[in-house]
Amino acid sequence: MKTMRTELTQANLAGIETELLAVLAADTQTSKAPDAKPEPVLLTADDAVKAAAAAVLLSGEYKAGANETLLLHAPAGLKAKRLLIVGLGKQAKATVDKLRNAAGAAVRFAKPRGIRELVFALPDAEVLPPGPNTRAAVEGAFVGDFDPDTYRSDRKDQSIQSFTVAASAGSDRAALEAAFAEGVIVGESQNFTRSLVNEPGNKLTPTLLGQRAALMAAEVGLGWELHSTEKLHELKMGAFWSVSQGSAEPPSLIVLRYEPEGVTGGPVLGLVGKGITFDTGGISIKPADNMEKMKYDMAGGAAMIGAMRAIALLKPRVRVIAVVCAAENMPDGKAQKPGDVQTAMSGKTIEIINTDAEGRLVLADGLTYAKQLGATHLIDAATLTGACVVALGYANAGAFSNDDAAWAKFDAALATSGEKFWRLPLGEEYADQIKSDIGDIKNTGGRWGGASTAAEFLKVFVEDTPWIHLDIAGMAWVEDAKPYIAKGPSGVGVRSILEWVRSY
Ligand code: BES
Ligand code: MN
Ligand code: ZN
Numbered sequence: 001m002k003t004m005r006t007e008l009t010q011a012n013l014a015g016i017e018t019e020l021l022a023v024l025a026a027d028t029q030t031s032k033a034p035d036a037k038p039e040p041v042l043l044t045a046d047d048a049v050k051a052a053a054a055a056v057l058l059s060g061e062y063k064a065g066a067n068e069t070l071l072l073h074a075p076a077g078l079k080a081k082r083l084l085i086v087g088l089g090k091q092a093k094a095t096v097d098k099l100r101n102a103a104g105a106a107v108r109f110a111k112p113r114g115i116r117e118l119v120f121a122l123p124d125a126e127v128l129p130p131g132p133n134t135r136a137a138v139e140g141a142f143v144g145d146f147d148p149d150t151y152r153s154d155r156k157d158q159s160i161q162s163f164t165v166a167a168s169a170g171s172d173r174a175a176l177e178a179a180f181a182e183g184v185i186v187g188e189s190q191n192f193t194r195s196l197v198n199e200p201g202n203k204l205t206p207t208l209l210g211q212r213a214a215l216m217a218a219e220v221g222l223g224w225e226l227h228s229t230e231k232l233h234e235l236k237m238g239a240f241w242s243v244s245q246g247s248a249e250p251p252s253l254i255v256l257r258y259e260p261e262g263v264t265g266g267p268v269l270g271l272v273g274k275g276i277t278f279d280t281g282g283i284s285i286k287p288a289d290n291m292e293k294m295k296y297d298m299a300g301g302a303a304m305i306g307a308m309r310a311i312a313l314l315k316p317r318v319r320v321i322a323v324v325c326a327a328e329n330m331p332d333g334k335a336q337k338p339g340d341v342q343t344a345m346s347g348k349t350i351e352i353i354n355t356d357a358e359g360r361l362v363l364a365d366g367l368t369y370a371k372q373l374g375a376t377h378l379i380d381a382a383t384l385t386g387a388c389v390v391a392l393g394y395a396n397a398g399a400f401s402n403d404d405a406a407w408a409k410f411d412a413a414l415a416t417s418g419e420k421f422w423r424l425p426l427g428e429e430y431a432d433q434i435k436s437d438i439g440d441i442k443n444t445g446g447r448w449g450g451a452s453t454a455a456e457f458l459k460v461f462v463e464d465t466p467w468i469h470l471d472i473a474g475m476a477w478v479e480d481a482k483p484y485i486a487k488g489p490s491g492v493g494v495r496s497i498l499e500w501v502r503s504y
Helices: 047-059 096-113 130-145 173-198 206-220 229-234 238-244 291-314 359-372 386-392 404-417 428-433 450-462 494-502
Strands: 005-009 021-027 040-042 069-073 082-090 117-121 162-166 223-227 252-258 268-279 319-329 341-343 349-351 377-382 397-401 421-423 467-471
Touching: 005 130, 005 173, 021 047, 021 096, 040 047, 047 069, 047 082, 069 096, 082 096, 096 117, 096 130, 130 162, 130 173, 173 206, 173 291, 173 494, 206 223, 206 252, 206 268, 206 291, 206 319, 223 229, 229 238, 238 319, 238 341, 238 359, 252 291, 268 291, 268 359, 268 494, 291 319, 291 377, 291 494, 319 359, 359 377, 359 450, 377 404, 377 494, 386 397, 386 450, 397 404, 397 450, 404 421, 404 467, 404 494, 428 450, 450 467, 467 494
Parallel strands: 005 162, 021 082, 021 117, 117 162, 268 319, 268 377, 377 467, 397 421
Antiparallel strands: 021 040, 069 082, 223 252, 252 319, 341 349, 397 467
16 A cells, blocks of 8 residues: 655744645634624744735635635745645634544645645644644545546556644644554555445455455454355355355455454454445346446445554554455346345344345344354444435434444544444334244335334344444445545545444
């Protein structure tokens, strides 16, 4: 993985020689009156930078809206060749998450302009806390640096070569460095996930996804195992295998283990990911429109793999096992059919109503296996249902939990990750919708409440183990480019799952 060089400085901004110095501005206008004009101010104590930007801020041309940029060449009194002002929006609503995006916006401003190196100045401690800021700025820079056009034959690699965070001289160096190092690990891990999700189905089969995970695991010192059809039969993973049976590509059962030295007691966290490298729908085939996007149906599995990378490098004092169930969902003479009955690893029988509800099938056995491997707490991530996208759109991912304590930890993790998950209901009414006439349960619950009936399906295999289910169908792919992130894979989940793990 080629990666951006990152540095931390506490030098005086005016004296920094750079192609581009980015500073933040916020709107301090608090009046809601219709004629109230924005009052942008720079979020820096540096007098030289303030002087260089004074005239344009007075002009009223720049409003410091979120991610609004303004470029000044040859700023007076500064060693930097360019001064870029990046807006945070209303000062009263400034958050670390908005700062993360602003850093990404600065990077994405530089990339197409041939600028390969920049310095991003953090606001003063009074505006936002310096530690979380430093980490978020680095994360945002990595997120912004990613572009998906890796297969263009005339691709001009516009990656940023060097990104420097400039913190104020007063901040504690050791704390800044720790936060900075975290930002690098998390940003790189999220981009690792995105690079996997970006790969088309023909370039990343279940087998190749397993190999990429194993290569990463060996690099960062995780334990790993790769299994295929034979092992699925041996473990009696009838649900997982039934999805793979229609494909010429064998399935891959990917296991990653993080076992910190000296930790023998305490919880074992099980991370389970849906790794459908391509979802045609199977015999219940999907319409052609947008089917190409179903290459991202392994985004949940990729999020777990990326989170494991970050876990291996950040070394929390808790054991973690990841299980990723990778398969291709294809129509074929050998494919499973609606009406088929499958026996899952747990022994439960599943009536297949729709072969396109395949994610829950692979997860059913993945969850059972994670428990068998010793997981005391479970979290899964999956691009599971279109219904979740109908419910929450592209603004929030769905989340479900059978355990308020586990959920509280996840909810707290969101404050650090900046990712948006909205808790949706489980309930007996939804469980009733997936009762089968012929067997224990069926794999679809009808038209209504589809995200909840899918979650209830998973709960049958989770049983009483504390568990969180993340439905990232709407959030794993950025549909429209934003100033701070390219159109394409988002890497959603990596940061929140990581923080949840670190909370144990
Ligand atoms: N992978 C899809 C869900 C999906 C939809 C992901 C849109 C990303 C964007 C999943 O396997 C699926 O096909 N779900 C069906 C379930 C239905 C048949 C009960 C769906 O949501 O339509
Ligand atoms: Mn499907
Ligand atoms: Zn799917």
